Amino acid sequence: MTTPFRKEASSVTRRPRKPSAEAPAPAPAPPAPRTPEPDPAERKAPAQRTAKAARAAKAAKSAKSPRAPRKAAAKTPPEPPPVALAVSPVPEGDRVRLLEGTHHDPHGVLGAHPVPGGTAFRALRPYAKAVAVVTKDLRAELRDDGDGFFSAVLPLKAAPDDYRLHITYEEAELEIHDAYRFLPSLGDFDLHLIGEGRHERLWDAMGARPMTHQGATGTRFTVWAPNARGVRVVGGFNFWDGTGFPMRSLGGTGVWELFAPSVGEGELYKFEITRPDGSKTLRADPLARRTETPPANSSVVHVSHHQWHDQDWLARRAERPAHEAPFSVYEVHLPSWRPGLTYRQLAEQLPAYVADLGFTHVELMPVAEHPFGGSWGYQVTGFYAPTARLGTPDDFKYLVDALHRAGIGVLMDWVPAHFPRDDWALAEFDGRPLYEHEDPARAAHPDWGTLEFDYGRKEVRNFLVANATYWCEEFHIDGLRVDAVASMLYLDYSREHGEWTPNAHGGRENLDAVAFLQEMNATVYRRCPGVVTIAEESTAWDGVTRATHHQGPGGFGGLGFGLKWNMGWMHDSLGYVSKEPVHRKHHHNEMTFSMVYAYSENYVLPISHDEVVHGKRSLVSKMPGDWWQQRATHRAYLGFMWAHPGKQLLFMGQEFAQGAEWAEGHGPDWWLLDPAYGAEADHRGVRDLVRELNTVYRHEGALWEGDTDPGGFAWVEGDAAEDNVFAFLRYPDEGGGGAPLLAVSHFSPVVRHAYRLGVPDEFAAWQEVLNTDEARYGGSDVTNPDPLKPEPVASHGRPATLRLTLPPLATVWLRPV
Numbered sequence: 001m002t003t004p005f006r007k008e009a010s011s012v013t014r015r016p017r018k019p020s021a022e023a024p025a026p027a028p029a030p031p032a033p034r035t036p037e038p039d040p041a042e043r044k045a046p047a048q049r050t051a052k053a054a055r056a057a058k059a060a061k062s063a064k065s066p067r068a069p070r071k072a073a074a075k076t077p078p079e080p081p082p083v084a085l086a087v088s089p090v091p092e093g094d095r096v097r098l099l100e101g102t103h104h105d106p107h108g109v110l111g112a113h114p115v116p117g118g119t120a121f122r123a124l125r126p127y128a129k130a131v132a133v134v135t136k137d138l139r140a141e142l143r144d145d146g147d148g149f150f151s152a153v154l155p156l157k158a159a160p161d162d163y164r165l166h167i168t169y170e171e172a173e174l175e176i177h178d179a180y181r182f183l184p185s186l187g188d189f190d191l192h193l194i195g196e197g198r199h200e201r202l203w204d205a206m207g208a209r210p211m212t213h214q215g216a217t218g219t220r221f222t223v224w225a226p227n228a229r230g231v232r233v234v235g236g237f238n239f240w241d242g243t244g245f246p247m248r249s250l251g252g253t254g255v256w257e258l259f260a261p262s263v264g265e266g267e268l269y270k271f272e273i274t275r276p277d278g279s280k281t282l283r284a285d286p287l288a289r290r291t292e293t294p295p296a297n298s299s300v301v302h303v304s305h306h307q308w309h310d311q312d313w314l315a316r317r318a319e320r321p322a323h324e325a326p327f328s329v330y331e332v333h334l335p336s337w338r339p340g341l342t343y344r345q346l347a348e349q350l351p352a353y354v355a356d357l358g359f360t361h362v363e364l365m366p367v368a369e370h371p372f373g374g375s376w377g378y379q380v381t382g383f384y385a386p387t388a389r390l391g392t393p394d395d396f397k398y399l400v401d402a403l404h405r406a407g408i409g410v411l412m413d414w415v416p417a418h419f420p421r422d423d424w425a426l427a428e429f430d431g432r433p434l435y436e437h438e439d440p441a442r443a444a445h446p447d448w449g450t451l452e453f454d455y456g457r458k459e460v461r462n463f464l465v466a467n468a469t470y471w472c473e474e475f476h477i478d479g480l481r482v483d484a485v486a487s488m489l490y491l492d493y494s495r496e497h498g499e500w501t502p503n504a505h506g507g508r509e510n511l512d513a514v515a516f517l518q519e520m521n522a523t524v525y526r527r528c529p530g531v532v533t534i535a536e537e538s539t540a541w542d543g544v545t546r547a548t549h550h551q552g553p554g555g556f557g558g559l560g561f562g563l564k565w566n567m568g569w570m571h572d573s574l575g576y577v578s579k580e581p582v583h584r585k586h587h588h589n590e591m592t593f594s595m596v597y598a599y600s601e602n603y604v605l606p607i608s609h610d611e612v613v614h615g616k617r618s619l620v621s622k623m624p625g626d627w628w629q630q631r632a633t634h635r636a637y638l639g640f641m642w643a644h645p646g647k648q649l650l651f652m653g654q655e656f657a658q659g660a661e662w663a664e665g666h667g668p669d670w671w672l673l674d675p676a677y678g679a680e681a682d683h684r685g686v687r688d689l690v691r692e693l694n695t696v697y698r699h700e701g702a703l704w705e706g707d708t709d710p711g712g713f714a715w716v717e718g719d720a721a722e723d724n725v726f727a728f729l730r731y732p733d734e735g736g737g738g739a740p741l742l743a744v745s746h747f748s749p750v751v752r753h754a755y756r757l758g759v760p761d762e763f764a765a766w767q768e769v770l771n772t773d774e775a776r777y778g779g780s781d782v783t784n785p786d787p788l789k790p791e792p793v794a795s796h797g798r799p800a801t802l803r804l805t806l807p808p809l810a811t812v813w814l815r816p817v
Contacts, residue, residue: 086153087143088120098124098246099147101274102230106246111180112159119156123165123178124148126243130168134175135160148243162215177216177261184250185213185220185259194224195253197458200523202466203384203474206255207287208301210264218261219301221247221269223285224459225430226254228273233258234282235269235298242272254459268298270424275431284381284424286435286463291369293388297381297424300388306397310404310476317409317478318530322562323545323602324733326704327647328694329411330359330655331608333376334367335389336667337652343386343395350399351406357655357687358694361409363481365609367396368415371422376609376664378483379450380415381425383467386475393475400476411479411534412471416464416520417488418450427451435460441501445487446494455488456512465520472528480524482561485537485544488513514556518548521560532562534604545602566603566646569594574611577637578622581724581748581809588721594644595718599710603646612651612662620657620686629749631657631682632779632809635689635772636745639811642693643730643743645707656687685778692777696770696813702741705733716742716757716796724748725806727757742766744804745811751782752806758796763816765789766802773807782807787817 090098090109097103098110110122121140123131126148133140133154142150159181166175186205193199194206206222213220221233231249232242237260247256256271263269270282284291288299338349354362369382377387386396400410419435421427426435436443436451443451454460471477487493492500492508503511521533535544543550546558572590579587612618623633634657642648653668660669672683697703706712717727724747732738742759746752759766765787773779782805790800806812 086117087145088115088122088151088153089143089145090122090124090149090151095147095149097230099243100230100278101232101242101246101272101280102278103246104230104249107180107182107248111178112163114158115153117155118153119159120151120153121159121163122149122151123180124244124246125150125165125167126241128167128169132166132168134164134166135162138163139166177218179218179245179258179260182214182216182259184248184257185211186222186250186255186257191250191253191255194255194459194462197462199462200466200469200527201473202462203287203289203470207285207289207384208269208299210301210303211259213259216259216261217264218259219263219267220257220259221271222255222257223247223271223287224254225256225271225273225434227276227430227432227434228256229276229278230274231256232272233260233269234272235263235267237263237267237269247271263301265301265303267301268292269301270298273430277431279431281431282424283429286426286429287384288382289384290393291382291385291388294369294371294373297371297422299382299385302393304394304397304474306394306401308397308401308476310401313404313407314476314530322479322532322647323708324705326360326698327563327604328359328642328697329361329363329604329647329649330354330357331363331365331649331651333365333609333652333662333664333667335373335387336662336664338670339665339667341390343391343399346390347399347402351403351408354403354408355406357691358698359408360694360698361411361478362403363411363479363649364413366413366415366483371420371425373664375420377413378415379418379420379448381420381422383463384470397475404476409478410476411481411532412477413483414468414471414480415483416453416467416516417484418445418448418452420450435463439501441499442491446499447487452488454512455510455516461516461519464516465523468520468524468533469527472524472531478530479532479534479562481534481536481565482517483536485517485535485559486539486541488517489537489539489541509556514559517559517561518557522548525560525562533560534563534565535559535561536565536567538565538567562602563604563647564601565606565608565649566594566601567606568597569603569605569644569646570607570611573637573640574607574622577633577747578624580624584724584747585721588719588724591640591726592715592718595713595715598645598713599708602708604649605641605644605646606649607641607651607654608649609651609662612654614661616661618658618661619654621659621661625749627682628778629809631686632749632773633747635686635777635779636747636809636811638690638693639770639772639813640726640743640745642697643703643728643741643745643811643813645713645730647704647707648697650690655690656683658683682778685776689772689777692770700730700741700769700813700815701732701738702730702815705738706731709733716744716759716798723752723755725752725755729759739763739816741769742802742814743811744806744814746806747809749808751808754803755806756795757802757804758794758798759790759800759802760798761790761792761800763790765817766814767817768812768814770813771807771810772812773810779810780808782810784812784814788814 094109113120121133131142131150142152165178190205210219231247233245234240234242247258273281285299290300290302292298366377367386368380369385369387370377403410419426437454445452491510537544542554543552543558544564545561548557548560551557576587576590620630620634623630658669712731714729727744730741767787768784771783775781784804788802793801795801
């Protein structure tokens with residue numbers, strides 16, 4: 001027989017076992033007769049060939065030499081020669097579907113399967129020169145069936161639990177577990193929850209998860225693609241050729257799964273999806289927990305190794321709800337706060353800076369992965385992965401941990417309203433609308449060229465609800481500011497008549513979005529004690545911060561948010577202070593109107609990034625007058641803002657009166673605080689004021705305990721339009737027992753002496769606790785340095801009167817001595 005025949009024939013070799021000390025060792029078996037390669041007709045009778053091979057193997061094994069000396073038991077017998085076996089090639093139909101990437105059940109064909117006469121082993125290993133099945137005492141070469149397929153039938157009643165494949169390539173050899181010998185690594189209960197759209201820890205079930213499965217280490221890959229004809233995993237571990245890594249479809253859930261042995265942390269991967277029309281697309285993992293650095297867009301197998309040290313913070317954060325606690329927020333765009341810093345480098349600077357200024361929280365503009373930096377993170381492609389621009393997910397955890405240990409809460413912008421159309425991400429993920437609405441008119445966002453989520457599909461709702469809890473549970477985020485809520489709530493948002501379809505009741509409300517937001521909020525508050533959700537909602541939707549089970553006059557339950565951005569206050573107040581002082585009397589109601597609805601929701605007063613970009617000018621640059629008047633009005637406005645009912649949010653750079661608009665390319669103008677700069681004191685003074693505002697604010701319960709209680713506020717002077725004066729009292733919570741605080745804002749560039757304001761008569765004197773005109777802040781230093789005693793003269797409906805000096809363009813806070 002020739003050498004080529006021996007190379008092509010399937011063979012099995014029993015690995016030698018240690019001979020028994022109690023029995024004679026078997027003598028070498030005589031060579032088994034070699035069977036020529038079966039012709040095509042013989043291939044039709046695999047059972048006959050299998051039986052023949054089994055008899056030959058049995059005869060070779062049982063042959064003994066009666067004259068073999070007993071001492072031979074101490075010697076290792078030579079390996080028996082190869083035994084020709086039958087082959088069991090992949091059926092032609094399965095073969096074609098596997099090669100085309102359209103097989104729903106590759107595990108039903110590949111791997112080990114019982115057949116008449118033994119166990120069939122089949123492997124699909126493109127580019128391999130040879131493949132052998134290996135166990136601790138068996139090695140069997142598989143026949144090369146062409147196109148990367150290898151097969152053989154071995155005379156085994158069942159496949160060994162721990163068999164491996166020894167694969168020989170042109171320049172390398174490797175030995176790994178056969179991926180197609182494993183049972184599904186995703187349990188029935190997980191699949192049930194996914195099918196119901198109720199898997200609250202979806203990230204544990206989907207995506208890429210390194211694990212040990214049936215005694216082997218590797219990575220489980222799972223993806224939801226119900227319209228796909230087939231799915232394969234591709235990555236650096238298979239040279240981006242997924243032919244040998246087809247996934248199986250698990251029932252009717254639309255979930256595809258593959259446990260890939262020996263694939264571990266740090267590997268790049270994507271999913272190769274065969275669309276319904278037969279074309280193919282490479283997609284990043286929707287639940288990838290780590291990504292490549294943009295513009296690269298592969299997903300990365302990730303394992304977290306971070307050890308948290310914020311247990312004390314987490315234990316305390318639920319002691320008081322956010323709307324009843326001091327809550328002042330510094331909004332940050334991490335890539336540009338200090339350009340070039342990583343998450344870990346930011347952790348060395350940001351917590352100290354924010355703590356020094358006295359803010360209680362930072363709010364991070366979206367950190368989820370996004371391809372275009374100019375979107376500032378608001379067009380997300382990696383909903384479960386912090387952007388790799390600044391480091392790894394563990395590096396981001398390190399930053400959050402450092403902020404917590406500095407006593408600072410961490411909020412992050414979350415964007416469930418839409419996603420970009422990148423052809424490697426979510427858009428038409430498996431060849432048909434999946435995450436987006438199937439109606440193109442409903443799917444297309446009219447303002448941003450993006451796609452809106454289909455909130456009526458339970459799997460999509462599950463993807464988003466789980467994502468909200470993911471950030472809170474895995475990254476210890478303390479709050480989610482939900483972006484663009486108004487665009488979610490209304491079917492006619494930015495659409496003209498005829499461009500939208502009414503809901504089932506004939507209305508304009510997006511009922512699916514309402515249900516989603518209610519479910520998201522209810523789930524987050526149930527699972528994550530102490531976390532707050534905040535709505536950026538720009539309309540008068542009723543019940544944004546009302547509990548979901550409390551129905552309002554519009555017939556809807558509340559949306560369940562903890563806080564809501566007060567966009568009306570922001571728009572009106574900025575409109576007022578941007579006017580010349582002489583014209584402000586005609587716009588006086590723009591500063592007072594917010595109190596008409598101040599207690600309709602739990603509000604945050606936002607001076608955010610949106611107000612200092614795209615030609616809107618920075619906060620100080622909005623103010624009229626010369627440089628001194630601009631800074632003075634800036635300081636007076638901040639004093640008014642911190643005293644007004646509601647929480648405060650200030651965007652980076654505005655705390656030191658940066659004159660230029662923000663741009664993500666260079667961030668704040670820190671050079672303005674360089675002592676070598678001539679006007680440094682002007683900017684440092686504004687920053688010192690922000691520090692003092694936060695310090696007094698934290699200690700004055702009157703400024704936050706009654707934020708959502710109408711009894712916590714009373715006008716003293718709300719009609720002094722000619723004087724440009726606003727004066728009001730803030731009261732602490734009734735059970736707090738603290739003193740009230742009198743806040744007076746004066747938006748005229750003149751000094752008003754002996755200005756009369758009515759106050760309660762139970763206090764013997766009042767003391768100035770903050771004055772934005774102090775010289776140390778850059779003001780003219782017109783103050784009320786001594787305690788002020790009320791006069792027993794009725795004024796403004798109160799029995800006593802204070803006479804105080806009002807500095808120009810300033811806010812003054814006073815409290816009883």
